[in-house]
Amino acid sequence: xxxxxxxxxxxxxxxxxxxxxxxxxxxxxxxxxxxxxxxxxxxxxxxxxxxxxxxxxxxxxxxxxxxxxxxxxxxxxxxxxxxxxxxxxxxxxxxxxxxxxxxxxxxxxxxxxx
Amino acid sequence: xxxxxxxxxxxxxxxxxxxxxxxxxxxxxxxxxxxxxxxxxxxxxxxxxxxxxxxxxxxxxxxxxxxxxxxxxxxxxxxxxxxxxxxxxxxxxxxxxxxxxxxxxxxxxxxxxx
Numbered sequence: 001x002x003x004x005x006x007x008x009x010x011x012x013x014x015x016x017x018x019x020x021x022x023x024x025x026x027x028x029x030x031x032x033x034x035x036x037x038x039x040x041x042x043x044x045x046x047x048x049x050x051x052x053x054x055x056x057x058x059x060x061x062x063x064x065x066x067x068x069x070x071x072x073x074x075x076x077x078x079x080x081x082x083x084x085x086x087x088x089x090x091x092x093x094x095x096x097x098x099x100x101x102x103x104x105x106x107x108x109x110x111x112x113x114x
Numbered sequence: 115x116x117x118x119x120x121x122x123x124x125x126x127x128x129x130x131x132x133x134x135x136x137x138x139x140x141x142x143x144x145x146x147x148x149x150x151x152x153x154x155x156x157x158x159x160x161x162x163x164x165x166x167x168x169x170x171x172x173x174x175x176x177x178x179x180x181x182x183x184x185x186x187x188x189x190x191x192x193x194x195x196x197x198x199x200x201x202x203x204x205x206x207x208x209x210x211x212x213x214x215x216x217x218x219x220x221x222x223x224x225x226x227x228x
Binding site: 004006033040041042043045048056088090092101102103104105106107108110 | 146148150157158159163218220221223
């Protein structure tokens with residue numbers, strides 16, 4: 001199984017809502033990532049979890065809150081988002097620490113903030 | 115700073131003709147290099163990777179890339195374009211020193227004309 005599964009595929013939320021994005025992988029990868037991608041741009045790194053601990057936070061606003069409940073799951077909790085947060089949110093995983101190991105990406109969650 | 119430069123933001127070819135997507139990287143450390151493809155509203159799929167083994171790397175769907183250290187380049191090629199190759203392509207580099215963080219190029223949009 002070389003899949004990273006993200007749910008939901010699409011999400012529309014108001015600026016006062018609380019919602020969560022979910023990501024799951026069963027490849028035994030110990031590094032998991034959240035990326036944000038705007039149209040016609042490369043993905044921008046938001047967070048990295050290594051062995052279930054947050055290792056990188058790229059100065060992301062606190063309205064985005066990541067969580068790694070176990071080695072297979074990664075969540076991104078959303079609260080009080082702004083319209084400019086509308087984007088494709090991608091989850092990825094990799095065998096971190098080994099040279100040349102690629103990241104596997106999920107299909108993404110298309111988020112629209114209204 | 116570590117960086118990746120994709121030299122063309124947009125490439126247009128006719129179906130059945132060769133494809134060349136150009137990528138240059140900064141050479142601070144020994145890199146691992148990847149090409150990913152992204153179809154509209156989808157996640158990123160790995161096409162191929164270079165990890166200090168053979169300099170000519172073969173990937174999926176007939177794509178290949180050649181690592182040229184002297185030119186710090188990793189250009190992606192395909193002998194004959196297919197309509198289904200139309201997508202966004204990202205050149206990505208990681209360095210063993212940066213805990214697996216992916217550095218993305220700005221992307222190249224490949225258009226394939228019938």
